[in-house]
Amino acid sequence: MVTYPTATTPAVARAPVTPTSGARGFSTMSRRETVVRYALLVVVLLITIGPFLWQLSTSLKGSGEDVYTATPTFVPQDPTFDNYLAAFETVPVLGFARNSLVVAGITIAGNAIGATMAGYALARLRFRGARLIMGAILATMLLPGEATIVAQYLTIRELGLADTLLGVALPGAIGMINVLLMRTAFLNIPPELDEAAIVDGANAWQRFWRIGLPNAKGMLAVITIFAFIGAWDDFLWPLIVLTTPENFTLTVGLQYLSGVFANNPRVVAAGTMIAFIPIVVFFAALQRYFFRGVDEGAIKG
Numbered sequence: 001m002v003t004y005p006t007a008t009t010p011a012v013a014r015a016p017v018t019p020t021s022g023a024r025g026f027s028t029m030s031r032r033e034t035v036v037r038y039a040l041l042v043v044v045l046l047i048t049i050g051p052f053l054w055q056l057s058t059s060l061k062g063s064g065e066d067v068y069t070a071t072p073t074f075v076p077q078d079p080t081f082d083n084y085l086a087a088f089e090t091v092p093v094l095g096f097a098r099n100s101l102v103v104a105g106i107t108i109a110g111n112a113i114g115a116t117m118a119g120y121a122l123a124r125l126r127f128r129g130a131r132l133i134m135g136a137i138l139a140t141m142l143l144p145g146e147a148t149i150v151a152q153y154l155t156i157r158e159l160g161l162a163d164t165l166l167g168v169a170l171p172g173a174i175g176m177i178n179v180l181l182m183r184t185a186f187l188n189i190p191p192e193l194d195e196a197a198i199v200d201g202a203n204a205w206q207r208f209w210r211i212g213l214p215n216a217k218g219m220l221a222v223i224t225i226f227a228f229i230g231a232w233d234d235f236l237w238p239l240i241v242l243t244t245p246e247n248f249t250l251t252v253g254l255q256y257l258s259g260v261f262a263n264n265p266r267v268v269a270a271g272t273m274i275a276f277i278p279i280v281v282f283f284a285a286l287q288r289y290f291f292r293g294v295d296e297g298a299i300k301g
Helices: 019-060 084-090 095-122 130-140 145-160 163-173 177-185 189-201 205-211 214-233 235-241 255-260 265-300
Strands: none
Touching: 019 265, 084 095, 084 255, 084 265, 095 130, 095 163, 095 177, 095 205, 095 214, 095 235, 095 255, 095 265, 130 177, 145 163, 163 214, 177 214, 189 205, 205 214, 214 265, 255 265
């Protein structure tokens, strides 16, 4: 009969563990793994931000500095902002940026409202056809955007929204990936909170507004950032929908720099930086909520 040690039976004394060469080898291997991990992180960092830093360097180089030399310098010899001034003088950057902000604002509002409410309904409400809707959402994500772009354009044209900023923003007003992200965030909320609210007489809207939304603010920031970046950086769809130069978004309008300054990549690089700065500012303002939302989506409570 096998007996197990309990609180009343003393456990067998164990000999103290002394460090061995194997333990030292394990410690050495851990240090090596740490070095390898940091080395890989540095490589990924260079690959990720290297092109951005190179564009920034090119945009600050003067006309007297050769950017086509076999060994170009990374640090500008004589930094100047003349390339940015040339970009502003060539195209109406502020007008294009205003159009992009309008499109981004509509897209953010649509996702913040529509994706949030749809995600809450799929996560916390019980109704017929919920699984069918989930299957339809997943099916739409399997198709690339280029496969439906013709149908989208025909729909926008029939609605009379061709060559309008609303027509540019409408297809991205509710992203299916954002619906799934919000559904995940609402699933992480303990169901006991909803049960207690139901006992107190709260309806679905009150539970959504007072329980669901305050506990999913992090994920809401995530989809807001995704919606802004997607709307601000989009090029193909605005290029198809818009025909009037006054309605061009920033990404479409800056393409003129590639034609006018085809032999001067400094001004083209300056235009790239102009389009990139709002993304940095927007992300910096919401970064703490972004990482909180990533944790909410990765760890199920």
